[in-house]
Amino acid sequence: xxxxxxxxxxxxxxxxxxxxxxxxxxxxxxxxxxxxxxxxxxxxxxxxxxxxxxxxxxxxxxxxxxxxxxxxxxxxxxxxxxxxxxxxxxxxxxxxxxxxxxxxxxxxxxxxxxxxxxxxxxxxxxxxxxxxxxxxxxxxxxxxxxxxxxxxxxxxxxxxxxxxxxxxxxxxxxxxxxxxxxxxxxxxxxxxxxxxxxxxxxxxxxxxxxxxxxxxxxxxxxxxxxxxxxxxxxxxxxxxxxxxxxxxxxxxxxxxxxxxxxxxxxxxxxxxxxxxxxxxxxxxxxxxxxxxxxxxxxxxxxxxxxxxxxxxxxxxxxxxxxxxxxxxxxxxxxxxxxxxxxxxxxxxxxxxxxxxxxxxxxxxxxxxxxxxxxx
Amino acid sequence: xxxxxxxxxxxxxxxxxxxxxxxxxxxxxxxxxxxxxxxxxxxxxxxxxxxxxxxxxxxxxxxxxxxxxxxxxxxxxxxxxxxxxxxxxxxxxxxxxxxxxxxxxxxxxxxxxxxxxxxxxxxxxxxxxxxxxxxxxxxxxxxxxxxxxxxxxxxxxxxxxxxxxxxxxxxxxxxxxxxxxxxxxxxxxxxxxxxxxxxxxxxxxxxxxxxxxxxxxxxxxxxxxxxxxxxxxxxxxxxxxxxxxxxxxxxxxxx
Numbered sequence: 001x002x003x004x005x006x007x008x009x010x011x012x013x014x015x016x017x018x019x020x021x022x023x024x025x026x027x028x029x030x031x032x033x034x035x036x037x038x039x040x041x042x043x044x045x046x047x048x049x050x051x052x053x054x055x056x057x058x059x060x061x062x063x064x065x066x067x068x069x070x071x072x073x074x075x076x077x078x079x080x081x082x083x084x085x086x087x088x089x090x091x092x093x094x095x096x097x098x099x100x101x102x103x104x105x106x107x108x109x110x111x112x113x114x115x116x117x118x119x120x121x122x123x124x125x126x127x128x129x130x131x132x133x134x135x136x137x138x139x140x141x142x143x144x145x146x147x148x149x150x151x152x153x154x155x156x157x158x159x160x161x162x163x164x165x166x167x168x169x170x171x172x173x174x175x176x177x178x179x180x181x182x183x184x185x186x187x188x189x190x191x192x193x194x195x196x197x198x199x200x201x202x203x204x205x206x207x208x209x210x211x212x213x214x215x216x217x218x219x220x221x222x223x224x225x226x227x228x229x230x231x232x233x234x235x236x237x238x239x240x241x242x243x244x245x246x247x248x249x250x251x252x253x254x255x256x257x258x259x260x261x262x263x264x265x266x267x268x269x270x271x272x273x274x275x276x277x278x279x280x281x282x283x284x285x286x287x288x289x290x291x292x293x294x295x296x297x298x299x300x301x302x303x304x305x306x307x308x309x310x311x312x313x314x315x316x317x318x319x320x321x322x323x324x325x326x327x328x329x330x331x332x333x334x335x336x337x338x339x340x341x342x343x344x345x346x347x348x349x350x351x352x353x354x355x356x357x358x359x360x361x362x363x364x365x366x367x368x369x370x371x372x373x374x375x
Numbered sequence: 376x377x378x379x380x381x382x383x384x385x386x387x388x389x390x391x392x393x394x395x396x397x398x399x400x401x402x403x404x405x406x407x408x409x410x411x412x413x414x415x416x417x418x419x420x421x422x423x424x425x426x427x428x429x430x431x432x433x434x435x436x437x438x439x440x441x442x443x444x445x446x447x448x449x450x451x452x453x454x455x456x457x458x459x460x461x462x463x464x465x466x467x468x469x470x471x472x473x474x475x476x477x478x479x480x481x482x483x484x485x486x487x488x489x490x491x492x493x494x495x496x497x498x499x500x501x502x503x504x505x506x507x508x509x510x511x512x513x514x515x516x517x518x519x520x521x522x523x524x525x526x527x528x529x530x531x532x533x534x535x536x537x538x539x540x541x542x543x544x545x546x547x548x549x550x551x552x553x554x555x556x557x558x559x560x561x562x563x564x565x566x567x568x569x570x571x572x573x574x575x576x577x578x579x580x581x582x583x584x585x586x587x588x589x590x591x592x593x594x595x596x597x598x599x600x601x602x603x604x605x606x607x608x609x610x611x612x613x614x615x616x617x618x619x620x621x622x623x624x625x626x627x628x629x630x
Contacts, residue, residue: 244428250480
C-alpha cells in the first residue's frame with residue numbers, strides 16, 4: 001500500500017537528523033507508527049537538532065497533531081531542537097492554536113493537600129448546615145408575613161399546588177395503601193391464626209395503618225412525586241434566571257414560590273394520610289373477609305373497640321410533619337441547584353433521597369417519643 | 376449632567392476570585408449606556424451588582440442619591456421596582472402565559488382593576504409587537520419573541536431604569552436591529568435611563584450614548600465614553616482592538 005503512514009529518521013551530513021513523514025496519516029495504523037517513532041526519538045542524544053519534513057505527507061488528521069504535540073513535549077524535556085519549517089502550513093497553524101491556551105484563572109491554588117481537602121469539606125458541610133438554618137428561618141418569617149396578610153402570594157398558586165399535591169396523588173396513594181393494608185392483614189393473620197386470635201388482625205391493621213404506615217407511606221410517595229417535582233421546577237427556574245427575575249421584580253421567591261408549595265403540602269398531606277388509613281383498613285377487611293372468614297361487622301367492631309382516636313391523631317400529625325420535610329427539602333434543593341441540566345438532575349435526586357431519609361428518621365423519633373410518653 | 380445612576384469604586388468577586396476592581400462611572404438621566412467587554416470579563420456580573428442581585432465586595436451603587444446596599448430590604452425592593460430588567464434568556468415564568476407574565480408586576484404592585492390591567496398588558500405587548508401572542512406560553516415563543524416579551528414585562532411598571540443583559544445575543548441581524556430601534560424609541564418616549572450589557576459592535580455603535588469597556592486581563596475598566604469618539608481618539612490599543620474586531624487601524628470610521 002503506497003499510502004500507508006510511515007516515518008523515517010535519517011542522520012544528515014551536518015550531524016543533524018531529518019524526520020520525514022510519508023503517506024496517509026488518517027489511517028488507524030498512524031497511532032502505531034507514531035508510538036514507534038516516539039520510542040525512537042526518546043533514544044536520541046540530548047541536544048540533537050531534528051528537522052521535520054512533511055513533503056511526503058498525503059493526508060493527515062488529528063492523530064498526526066497528537067503525535068507532534070507529544071514529540072514537542074519530549075523534545076523540550078530532552079532539549080532537542082525541532083525545526084518545523086518543512087511541515088505543511090495547516091499543521092503549523094493548528095499547532096500554534098493549540099499552544100495559545102491561557103492558564104485558568106481561579107484565584108485559588110490548584111493543588112490541595114489531603115489535610116486542606118478535609119478542612120474544606122468540613123467548612124463546606126458547616127456552610128450547608130448554615131444554609132438549611134437560614135432557609136428554615138426565612139421560610140418561617142415568610143409564612144408569618146403571609147399569615148399576617150402582608151406577603152406577596154397569590155391564592156391561585158396555593159390552590160393550584162393543592163390540586164397537584166392532593167387530588168392528583170389520590171390514585172397512587174389508593175393503590176399502595178390498599179396493598180399495604182392487605183399485606184399487614186395477611187402477615188398478621190398467618191401468625192395470629194396459630195393462637196386462634198385471627199380477629200385481632202383488625203386491631204393490627206387499624207393500629208399499624210393509623211399510627212405508622214399510612215403517614216410514612218404517604219410521605220415517601222409525596223417525596224418521590226411532589227418533592228422531586230418541586231426540586232426540578234425550582235431548579236430549572238433558577239437555571240433560567242426566573243428566580244432572579246422574581247427577586248428583582250420585588251417578589252421574594254420565598255413568599256412567591258416556596259410558601260404556596262409548603263402550605264399546599266401541609267394542608268393536603270394530613271388529608272391524604274387520613275385517606276390512606278381508611279383505604280388500608282379496607283384492604284385489611286378484604287383479606288379478612290375473603291381468606292379468613294371474618295365478616296365486615298366483626299372486623300369493624302373489633303377495630304373501633306381497640307384502636308383509639310389518638311392513634312389517628314398521631315398519624316395525622318406525622319402527615320403535617322412529613323409535609324414540612326418534603327416541602328422544605330424539595331424547595332431548598334431546587335433553589336440551591338446550579339445552573340445546568342445536570343445540576344437540576346442532581347438536585348432532584350438529592351431532594352428525594354434526603355426527604356426519604358429524613359422522613360424515616362423523623363418517624364422513628366416520633367414513635368420513640370410517643371412510646372416513652374405512653375400515648 | 377446630574378448622575379441618575381452611579382457606580383462608585385466598585386470591586387466585584389466570587390469568593391476569592393476577583394472579577395473586576397475599581398469601577399467608577401456615572402450615567403445621566405435618559406442616557407443609553409453600554410457595558411462592553413469580551414466574553415467572561417464580568418459584564419453580566421456588573422449588571423447583577425447594579426440591580427441588587429449581588430453585593431459589592433467594595434464600593435457603592437447609587438440610584439440618584441440612594442445607596443442600594445445601605446437601604447433595608449424593603450427599601451431595596453422599592454428601588455428595584457423602579458427598574459425594568461430584561462434578562463438574557465428572557466427569564467419569563469414558564470408556568471404562565473406571556474400576558475400573565477406581563478400582568479404579574481401590575482397585579483402585585485399597582486392598584487389597577489383587573490380590566491385596566493388587561494388593557495395595560497395589551498398595550499405593553501403591542502409596543503413590543505407581541506399582541507397576537509398574549510396567550511402563548513414562553514416555551515412556544517422563538518428566542519427573539521422571548522426577549523421582546525421579557526422587555527414588555529420589564530416595561531410593565533413604567534420603569535425609570537431599563538437594564539438589558541445581552542439583548543441581541545442569539546438574534547439574527549435584522550431582529551437584533553429591530554430590537555435596537557425599539558430600545559431607542561422607548562428611551563425617547565419614556566425618558567428612561569437605559570443600561571445595556573453587550574459585545575455586539577453594530578448595536579453599540581447604533582444606539583449607545585456612552586459606554587464603559589471592561590478588560591479581562593487587567594480586571595478593570597480601560598475606557599469610558601462615546602463609542603464613536605473612543606474609536607476615533609482613544610490611544611489604547613486594547614480599546615481599538617475591541618472596537619475594530621482586532622482589525623488594524625485604517626482611515627475613516629466603521630460603524
